Each structure stands twice: as structure tokens, then as C-alpha cells.
Amino acid sequence: MSGIQSCELCATAGGDVLYSDQELRVVLVADALHPGFCRVIWNQHVAEMSDLSEAQRARLLARVWQVEQVLRQHWQADKINLASLGNMTPHLHWHVIPRFRGDPHFPQPVWGTQQREPDQAVAARQAALPALRAALQAALSTATTKE
Amino acid sequence: MSGIQSCELCATAGGDVLYSDQELRVVLVADALHPGFCRVIWNQHVAEMSDLSEAQRARLLARVWQVEQVLRQHWQADKINLASLGNMTPHLHWHVIPRFRGDPHFPQPVWGTQQREPDQAVAARQAALPALRAALQAALSTATTKE
Numbered sequence: 624m625s626g627i628q629s630c631e632l633c634a635t636a637g638g639d640v641l642y643s644d645q646e647l648r649v650v651l652v653a654d655a656l657h658p659g660f661c662r663v664i665w666n667q668h669v670a671e672m673s674d675l676s677e678a679q680r681a682r683l684l685a686r687v688w689q690v691e692q693v694l695r696q697h698w699q700a701d702k703i704n705l706a707s708l709g710n711m712t713p714h715l716h717w718h719v720i721p722r723f724r725g726d727p728h729f730p731q732p733v734w735g736t737q738q739r740e741p742d743q744a745v746a747a748r749q750a751a752l753p754a755l756r757a758a759l760q761a762a763l764s765t766a767t768t769k770e
Numbered sequence: 771m772s773g774i775q776s777c778e779l780c781a782t783a784g785g786d787v788l789y790s791d792q793e794l795r796v797v798l799v800a801d802a803l804h805p806g807f808c809r810v811i812w813n814q815h816v817a818e819m820s821d822l823s824e825a826q827r828a829r830l831l832a833r834v835w836q837v838e839q840v841l842r843q844h845w846q847a848d849k850i851n852l853a854s855l856g857n858m859t860p861h862l863h864w865h866v867i868p869r870f871r872g873d874p875h876f877p878q879p880v881w882g883t884q885q886r887e888p889d890q891a892v893a894a895r896q897a898a899l900p901a902l903r904a905a906l907q908a909a910l911s912t913a914t915t916k917e
Contacts, residue, residue, distance in 0.1 A: 671850050673838050684831070691820050702860060703818050706853035710869055710877035713849060722857055730857035734879040 626668040632714040633668050641756065642686070642763035646679065649686055649763055651756060656727040656741055657720055658748040659698060659755055661690045665715040672707065672715065685767030687717050690759060694721040697758045698748065704732065723748075773815040779861040780815050788903065789833070789910035793826065796833055796910055798903060803874040803888055804867055805895040806845060806902055808837045812862040819854065819862065832914030834864050837906060841868040844905045845895065851879065870895075 626633030638650025638661075647665050654660040663686045665675070672680055687705065694700045700721035707717050722729055727741050773780030785797025785808075794812050801807040810833045812822070819827055834852065841847045847868035854864050867880055874888050 671838065671842065672852065673835055673842065673850075680831075680835070681828070684827075688820055688827070691818065695818065695820065702855075702857050703820075704853070704855045704857070705819065706851070706855070706879075708849075708851045708853070708879055710849050710851070710879070732853075732855055732857070732879065732881040735881045 627714075630668055630714050631712050632664055632716060637664055637716070638662060639756075641759050647683055647686060649690060649759070651752070651759070655749075656737070656745065657722075657733055658745065658752050659694060659700075659721040660733075661694075661719045661759070663687050663690065663717040663719060668714050670709060670713040670715060674715070682767065683715075683717070686763065687719055689762045689765070689767065690719045693755070693759050693762045694719065697755055698751075701729075706732075774861075777815055777861050778859050779811055779863060784811055784863070785809060786903070788906050794830055794833060796837060796906070798899070798906070802896075803884070803892065804869075804880055805892065805899055806841060806847075806868040807880075808841075808866045808906070810834050810837065810864040810866060815861050817856060817860040817862060821862070829914060830862075830864070833910065834866055836909045836912070836914065837866045840902070840906050840909045841866065844902055845898075848876075853879075 636650060638652045640648055640650050642649040647663060649661060649663050652660040652662055665683055691703045694703060698721055701724050702722040704720040704722050720733055727737050727739055728735055731738060783797060785799045787795055787797050789796040794810060796810050799807040799809055812830055838850045841850060845868055848871050849869040851867040851869050869876055874884050874886055875882055878885060
């Protein structure tokens with residue numbers, strides 16, 4: 624990793640790397656409440672989507688859609704939450720979060736007030752993470768149409 | 771508006787309409803804490819980005835980037851927050867939120883814990899909304915490259 628030393632996403636991978644190339648990487652985040660939480664991280668330290676060219680944006684988002692589709696198809700997520708915030712870490716990254724009715728924050732965003740303790744469904748998803756990880760890696764090994 | 775009667779974004783415009791076409795609309799949201807909060811709303815009642823074709827996604831996001839650029843250029847936002855959540859209203863829409871150090875939630879997401887009361891900078895941005903609105907409308911009147 625290179626870039627700005629004080630930036631967490633320059634200094635570290637930011638999670639369990641599922642895919643990486645010269646421009647970007649996709650990581651699985653260890654999240655006790657929201658297993659399957661992924662991030663698509665632009666390698667270069669830029670803050671905003673409009674700092675990228677149109678082609679770069681398309682390549683970054685093509686990876687977001689790949690992750691979204693795996694989360695929908697393999698886990699039948701009730702909703703996908705997508706966000707690029709970066710207020711604390713202004714290094715371009717997308718949160719791709721599978722959401723389920725009854726998950727610890729639903730229907731609030733994961734940044735909102737927790738609604739309930741994690742239940743057996745959360746534990747079951749934690750246990751199913753290796754299979755999800757394999758499915759994500761398989762999908763991400765497929766070139767996107769923009770490449 | 772047509773679509774699902776119980777859906778707020780099928781039943782209402784969802785804000786002050788700055789731009790609309792057959793596929794989508796862009797609205798300015800009345801938000802006392804975060805003036806300049808915009809939404810880009812897909813007109814048809816679909817839930818996820820992966821429910822759209824690649825061309826539809828590109829057209830929707832081209833409008834998001836137009837809004838982002840105006841918020842950066844005209845208001846020098848410290849950060850742009852982008853999100854497609856839809857847990858409560860599963861009708862595809864993007865939040866495009868200008869964020870400022872010292873705004874009521876910074877550095878938390880606007881869905882997180884409020885950090886402070888709105889200050890004079892928030893009041894100044896509220897007062898500047900008409901000019902921002904005009905700039906957004908001017909930008910959105912420009913065709914996107916995907917059209």
C-alpha cells in the first residue's frame with residue numbers, strides 16, 4: 624500500500640481481500656452484526672466519485688454491482704444498502720451491505736440506532752460466510768464489461 | 771405518479787423537483803439540518819441498482835454525478851455523501867448530501883447520532899438555497915453523455 628500515511632485505507636487493505644487489481648480492491652469486512660458487509664475500495668487516495676474519470680467510475684461501480692448481485696442471489700438479501708460516505712476516511716470506498724428484515728439495525732441504516740440484538744439468523748449468516756466468500760471470489764474473477 | 775400506492779416515492783414527487791424525464795427525477799429535500807440534500811429518484815418502482823440495465827444505471831448515476839459536481843463547485847462541500855438504502859422505502863433513490871465539517875452530524879452519517887445543533891453556517895446555507903437550486907437546475911438541463 625502506498626499513499627497518505629495517516630489514511631487507514633492507504634495504510635491497510637481494509638478487510639479480507641476478495642479481489643484486487645491495479646485500480647481497486649474488494650474486501651469482506653469482519654462485522655459481527657452484519658456478516659457479508661463488503662467494501663469496494665479505490666486504491667488511489669481520492670475523495671470523491673467526481674475525482675475519477677467516467678471510465679474509472681464505471682469500472683469501480685461494475686465491481687459494486689457484482690458484489691450486489693452475489694449478495695442478492697446467494698443470500699436473498701431483503702435489501703442492498705450502498706453508500707460512499709468517507710467523512711472520517713476521505714479515501715473513495717463503497718459500502719455494499721446485505722440487509723435483512725430483523726437484522727440488528729433494520730430498517731435503520733447500519734449507522735443508525737441499533738434496533739435489536741443479533742439473533743440466530745445473524746449467527747447462521749456468520750457460519751455461511753465461507754461459502755459466500757467463495758461465491759464472491761468466483762463472481763469477481765469474471766471480467767466486467769467495461770474492461 | 772403511478773405505481774405502488776403505499777410507496778411514498780410512487781405517490782409523491784419526494785421533494786422540490788429540479789429535473790425530471792421519463793425515467794427519473796432529481797429533487798431538493800427540505801432538510802433543516804442539511805440544506806442542499808438532494809435525491810435522484812428512479813421513476814419506476816424497482817428496489818435495486820441490479821434491477822436496472824447497465825444503460826439505465828449509467829443514466830441514473832450520470833445525474834448523481836451532476837448533482838455532486840454542483841455541490842462541490844458551488845458550495846465547496848467538504849465531503850459528498852452518496853447512498854442508496856431504501857430499507858423503509860424500497861423504491862430506488864440516491865441520497866446526494868453535501869457535508870461540512872461542523873455540520874450537525876459531521877463526521878457521522880446523517881443517519882447517525884447528531885453531534886451538535888445547527889450553527890450560523892447552516893443558516894447561511896439555508897439562505898443560499900435559491901442560488902444553489904438555480905445552479906442545480908442549470909447543470910441538470912445539460913444532457914448527460916449517456917443520452
